Amino acid sequence: MRIRIGKLDVFIVIAATICIVFGIVMWAAFSSIYSSLVIQNLRLSENTDTSLGYSAFQYTNPQVTNVMKFYFFNLTNPDEVKYYSAAPNMVEIGPFSVIESEQKKYLDFNGDKSQMFYQNYKKYILSKDYSCDECDWDRTLVFPNPPGLGAVGSMIDPQFKITRTGRTIIATALMILGEYPFVSHKVREVLFDGYEDALLSAAHSGFVTILSGIFKGDGGSIVPIPIPQMPKFGYFQGYNNSRDEEYWIETGKDDINQIGQVKKWAGITELPGSWWTGDHARRISGSDSGSFTQMHLDESSTADMFFSFMCRSFTKTFYKKDTIQSIPTMGYHIGYDEWDTTSDKNIGFRYRNIEKRNYFPDWPKCPPKGECHQAGSIECWKSENFCHACCDGSFYNGTYLLPPGMFPLVCYPGRLQPTPFAVVYSPPHFLFSPDEVRNPVVGMKPDPEKHEPMIYYHETYSGTTLKVVNRLQVNMPVIKSHDVPSSQNMPNVMIPLFWQEATPIYHQFIFNQVWLGFVLVPRLMTVLQFVALGFGLFLLALLFFLQLRKSKSSSVKPMRSSFLERTSNWLSSTTSNSYNSNQSGGLRRM
Secondary structure, eight states: OOOOOOHHHHHHHHHHHHHHHHHHHHHHHHHHHHHHHHHHHHSOOBOTTSOBOHHHHHHHSOOEEEEEEEEEEEESOHHHHHHHOOOOBEEEEEEEEEEEEEEEEEEEEOTTSSEEEEEEEEEEEEESTTSOTTOOTTOEEEEEOHHHHHHHHHHTOGGGOOOHHHHHHHHHHHHHHTOOSEEEEEHHIIIIIOBOOHHHHHHTSHHHHHHHHHHHOTTOOSOSSOOOSOSSBOTTTTTTTEEEEEEEEEOSSSOGGGTTBEEEETTBSBOOTTTOOSHHHHBOOSEETTOOOOSSOOTTOOEEEEEGGGTEEEEEEEEEEEEETTEEEEEEEOOHHHHOTTSSTTGGGOOOOTTOOOSOTTOSOOOOOOOOSOGGGOOTTSGGGTTSTTSBTTEETTEEOOOSSOEEOOBSTTSSSBOSSOOEEESGGGTTSOHHHHTTSBTOOOOHHHHOOEEEEEETTTOOEEEEEEEEEEEEEEOOOTTSGGGTTOOOEEEEEEEEEEEEEEOHHHHHHHHIIIIIHHHHHHHHHHHHHHHHHHHHHHHHHHHHHHHHHHHHHHHHHHHHHHHHHHHHHHHHHHHHHHHHHHHHHO
């Protein structure tokens, strides 16, 4: 049996081959081609005409509206706290909102384009749109006095070697200048505008400068304790229209999963030993404020981030999955473990507590002690040994350790300068701390939904950041000091000043581009792969069916022709025989 191939058969074979080859090639090659294109677009690059590549432009000119909401704690019973050691009664007011804008300037690349340099400039504009209806920027707050309390704390800091006579002189000066534990100022002054403080004004006055030059020489100061380098005091006074320190970061040229990694900050590769102790605490690791992360994220992924405004690095771990604008994302957070300075890993982040005050006498809760039989071999700095018979709870090495959920501010936020007064960071409302931290202050109501400190949501394939929530609380240690008359009856307590929530609102075109590039295109190509393979196989099946029909029809025709031929032959032979017999009969008659 012969198979006859027509033009239609050839067309079907060619079409089926093209579809199957296309499907197989796309199945095998699309992943690598797509990954290469994504990496090329993600990399921070500079074009031949020195203009910035797409990713670098977006990074240096963020297309977001960054809303910062401030919630202030207003102290309602300052006299009771000051004179009777009462528990501070804090009332939260807010949010008072600010629009922050950033621009990275003076960009430069190293020789092989593997690193990029920039300075990060920021502006802040007060906003009524995101503030509460009753939030008046001229509203008055009562809060702890940072310059005055900072001076009280510095008096007993061993590094300044202030004698008893020196402490008396400083205490007298504070009383004359009217530096009291609590002050009252407007919200706008407390936040950005700043307010006149007698201690700051005196320390920066021309009279003190002249005396310092006479007795201490150039660069010296007759004031024996550090004074903030600001003419006025405000939490963010002097930060508007200012910049962070300088950065050198990875562009992703050598390894896309290293994109954004900070290589140098303020010209250093690790943080000063006077800030933190130990290699882990001093590391500068990860991208700037968590801007970047690696590709191909899953629940086991982790990512480091360097947060200069908190003077340290963190590690993000999986939080939860979420879908944002129809885009699947992985959420990562700075969880409890990163805030627990009682753990072995975070020992370098512990608060020095040079004032040697027990701010939380009820922590830790330990059962009645037995007898100590092995004092020399117990490591009392470890949290699991706090309640050991040979240890003394949180008291270790002559001072008191702080509970989990807090660590000190060791520098001016974002600057390579040590802070002159004690400030402690924590999640809002002491979320990650035990009840013994919240109980001494009235008004703390932690809620994980509202106060989870830092959450980042990334598109899973590229790692593109699509949602960020940064929350942080600032607290001030208030101490009892017999050297300062106004602080003799104060409690030793950690008082919250304010907490802030920063949420970038991404412009819609960013979501559109991410959805198009990382949701629609992969799905479309997957569908095309199956459609091409399926259609190719369908064409082959169709060809087989057509050939089968042809073969059946061709086998029927020979059978019919042979039947007719036999019939014709029979008729022919019959006719021939009849004719021959007639002929022979006729001859015989003749």
